[in-house]
Every structure is written in C-alpha cells, then in structure tokens.
Amino acid sequence: MSQNSATINYILLFSLVLIWGTSFLLINRSLLSFIPEQVVLIRLWIAAIVMLFVLLIKNRRLPLGIVSWFHFSLLSVIGNILPFWLIAVGQTTISSGLAGLLMAVMPLFTIVLAHLFLKDDKINRYKMAGFVIGFSGVGFILAPTIASFPESTLSVLLVLIASLCYAVNTVITKIIRQYDPIVVSSGVLISSSVIASLIWPQSLISIEISSASTVSLISVLLLGVLPTGLAALIYFNIINRTGPTFLSNINYLIPVVAYFLGALVLNEVVLWHDLLALLLIIFGIFISRKKVPSIKI
Numbered sequence: 001m002s003q004n005s006a007t008i009n010y011i012l013l014f015s016l017v018l019i020w021g022t023s024f025l026l027i028n029r030s031l032l033s034f035i036p037e038q039v040v041l042i043r044l045w046i047a048a049i050v051m052l053f054v055l056l057i058k059n060r061r062l063p064l065g066i067v068s069w070f071h072f073s074l075l076s077v078i079g080n081i082l083p084f085w086l087i088a089v090g091q092t093t094i095s096s097g098l099a100g101l102l103m104a105v106m107p108l109f110t111i112v113l114a115h116l117f118l119k120d121d122k123i124n125r126y127k128m129a130g131f132v133i134g135f136s137g138v139g140f141i142l143a144p145t146i147a148s149f150p151e152s153t154l155s156v157l158l159v160l161i162a163s164l165c166y167a168v169n170t171v172i173t174k175i176i177r178q179y180d181p182i183v184v185s186s187g188v189l190i191s192s193s194v195i196a197s198l199i200w201p202q203s204l205i206s207i208e209i210s211s212a213s214t215v216s217l218i219s220v221l222l223l224g225v226l227p228t229g230l231a232a233l234i235y236f237n238i239i240n241r242t243g244p245t246f247l248s249n250i251n252y253l254i255p256v257v258a259y260f261l262g263a264l265v266l267n268e269v270v271l272w273h274d275l276l277a278l279l280l281i282i283f284g285i286f287i288s289r290k291k292v293p294s295i296k297i
Contacts, residue, residue, distance in 0.1 A: 021257025023227035024096035033216035036088035037203035046224025079169030083162035100258020109167035134284025
C-alpha cells in the first residue's frame, strides 16, 4: 500500500467516525416527533434519493441481475433495516451516548464471524483475549442497568443485537465485494427503502411532517443525508479498499464521539461504569489487533 493510498484510507475512516458518531444524537432528536419505524423509513428514503443523484452524477448504472439484487436485499435487511430499527427502539429508553458506546463491541463480534467465514482472518490468542476483555466491559454496562434500570435492559440488548448485525454485514460485504461502492450503496439503500416500506406501510402512511418539530425535521434530514447516505458510500469504499479488519478501527472512536456528544449537547449523565466499560472494550479491541509473532526456525 502506498503512502498516499494509506492517507486516503485514514481520511475516509475518520470521516466515517465523525458522521456515524453523530447518528445517535440525531436519532435521539428525531424520536421527539417520530416513532422508531418512521425514523427508519424517513432516513432510508432520504438516503436513497441522495444516492440516486450520486449515481446519476457519476454516470453509473444499477445491475439488473437477480443475484445482484439478492445481495443488495440481504445487505439491506442485515445492515440497514434491522439495526436501524433496533437502535431507534433502544434509544426510546436509553441515552444516545450509551447506544453509541454499545456499538463498540461490533469488532469483537466481527472477530468470531471472520474466523468462521473468512479464510484469511482466523482467531489467535490476541483476538481471543481481546474478545474476553471487551465483553467484560459490556458486563459493566449490563450489571448496573439490570440493577438500577431493569426497564432499559431490553434496550441495551437490542442495541447489542444491532451491533451484531453490523458485524455480520461487514463480513458479508467482504465476501461479495465485487461491486462498485457507488452502485452497491445505491442498490442497498433503494432496496432498504422499498423493503422497509413493505414491512411498515402504516407507519409510512401516518408520517406527519407538518406536526413535527423543527429540531426533529432537521435531525431526520441530516440522519438520512449523512450517517445513512454519505456514510454508506464511504463504508463500501473502505471495505473495497482495505477489507473489514481495517474498518473495525472505527469502533475505537465512534463510541467516544457518540458518548461525549450526548453529554455535551443533550446533557446526558456521564457514569463511571460507562467510562470503565468503554475503556475495557477499546482495550479489548486494541489487544485483538496485535499480530502473533512468526516463529523463526
């Protein structure tokens, strides 16, 4: 990899961190006027429209084959519809910062999935140690939540499942990464919008823009354009350039951005056990990235 190529990769990576780090804040504000299903529908349709314009500007065409659209539909459900909905439902009872913090476990899930489904990404002692350390951090979130806020326990689990969905999506994208980033981003978002509308037709029909607050409207608009539309383009671009392991580095920083944005903008309470959990999860990810030294004979 050339120095210039590596620089571009890191610019894309940090752009994705900043964009995705704000998504939990935007979801929180969107939920002031819309139910979770409507937040998912609006952000997907806005993102799909944005990507259609990008597709036209770049003079790209969507494939017509059934296999391609099966791939897009699969990525739509696992990487967009399901995790978007799980996070939105979860954020009805937990803070935006905590939701962002829980996303940090995605690379730990990726370790296991990559070992099972990718030939060149097997578990070693460092990855196993990182997995154990990282998930011990999750325990520091679950234990106080169950003890003090039992009604929020389900929400924590829903967001963790969303994190698992993103890990599955990352590995699937690695396996079928023969598509142009603009094409796959557009195809996935178009599929997501249509499928989500078929799943929640009543929620789509009952959207009332006129009664929504200005804050919610701006938030859901930005949610569609940035963390959903633009982020999808950057995401698939990074996957194509580097693969899922490099992409998993975003989880060092996304939870930090999300957690402290919630504290600074929404005045969410910073809890010591959340910070300890964050440190353990990030340390676990760091350990899992260490290389096993080769044995010289």
